[in-house]
Amino acid sequence: MTDAAQTDLVKINVADGVMEIVWNRPDKKNALSNVMYRAATAALARAMEDKSIRVVLLTSEGDSFTSGNDLADFAAASAGGETPAAGGFIEAIAQFPKPLVAAVTGLAVGVGTTMLFHCDLVFVANEAKLTTPFVNLGLVPEAASSMLIPARIGYTRAFAMFALGDGVTGAQAAQLGVANIALPAGEVIDAAREAARKLAQRPPGAVMATKKLMRDSETILAQLRTEGKVFGERLKTAEAMEAFMAFQQKRTPDFSKF
Numbered sequence: 001m002t003d004a005a006q007t008d009l010v011k012i013n014v015a016d017g018v019m020e021i022v023w024n025r026p027d028k029k030n031a032l033s034n035v036m037y038r039a040a041t042a043a044l045a046r047a048m049e050d051k052s053i054r055v056v057l058l059t060s061e062g063d064s065f066t067s068g069n070d071l072a073d074f075a076a077a078s079a080g081g082e083t084p085a086a087g088g089f090i091e092a093i094a095q096f097p098k099p100l101v102a103a104v105t106g107l108a109v110g111v112g113t114t115m116l117f118h119c120d121l122v123f124v125a126n127e128a129k130l131t132t133p134f135v136n137l138g139l140v141p142e143a144a145s146s147m148l149i150p151a152r153i154g155y156t157r158a159f160a161m162f163a164l165g166d167g168v169t170g171a172q173a174a175q176l177g178v179a180n181i182a183l184p185a186g187e188v189i190d191a192a193r194e195a196a197r198k199l200a201q202r203p204p205g206a207v208m209a210t211k212k213l214m215r216d217s218e219t220i221l222a223q224l225r226t227e228g229k230v231f232g233e234r235l236k237t238a239e240a241m242e243a244f245m246a247f248q249q250k251r252t253p254d255f256s257k258f
């Protein structure tokens with residue numbers, strides 16, 4: 001990893017063939033800022049190159065997995081500032097050839113949930129809450145989630161998640177096949193680590209070939225790029241600006257004028 005991509009807000013640990021990428025911004029519910037996406041993307045590039053790293057585990061410090069993209073970064077992009085670095089991270093996980101495991105101990109908002117659909121094993125806390133409230137923010141789904149979520153849980157449930165902001169608990173996520181298993185929060189990371197270590201001991205060529213056969217990455221990439229275009233346009237709309245402003249001002253957004 002280059003120095004420029006290092007930040008204390010993302011911890012990278014490597015042991016037993018497993019790289020852990022740990023969101024470490026608990027005071028902001030692990031909201032993902034541009035610097036965090038860049039650090040995680042650089043770590044994934046390193047994990048891809050390094051033959052000794054067989055598996056990547058995504059997890060977090062604190063009570064939330066992540067509250068999604070940093071809304072201050074979205075507001076800045078909306079006002080013509082830096083393009084969110086989420087796109088690079090999403091493309092990296094969508095094309096990552098080695099297994100990705102997620103340990104979700106709490107809240108997973110927006111990209112916190114959509115990234116799980118790029119993971120190969122997902123462990124969640126019973127009480128975790130998975131939400132994708134893109135429409136509430138004047139936005140649209142990303143990370144190919146407009147395709148991957150309805151494919152996994154059905155169209156109407158997915159639409160309610162996107163457009164009403166309805167969430168699913170960890171227990172429901174396991175029932176719906178979004179997660180392998182829901183566990184008491186204190187057991188999630190150990191279970192995910194054990195599975196990651198087991199995967200790291202499997203023949204890596206067979207593991208990667210299996211993943212490749214199971215994922216239609218060309219279609220996924222095409223979808224996430226189409227979404228990315230619409231998302232970028234939506235970020236600059238008055239609807240989105242109203243949503244970001246309302247969050248900053250700790251008030252309910254008012255969409256009645258649109």
Ligand code: COA
Binds near residue numbers: 072
């Ligand atoms: N971006 C930037 N800051 C965020 C954030 C985000 N996505 N999510 C939480 N935070 C910050 C809050 O502003 C607050 O900061 P402060 O202490 O300086 O005021 C801190 O994290 C704690 O959040 P708070 O809202 O007080 O916690 P909560 O438990 O009441 O609610 C959430 C947690 C995640 C439900 C709520 O913060 C939220 O809805 N966040 C926005 C989620 C979102 O829309 N993400 C983008 C999806 S595309």
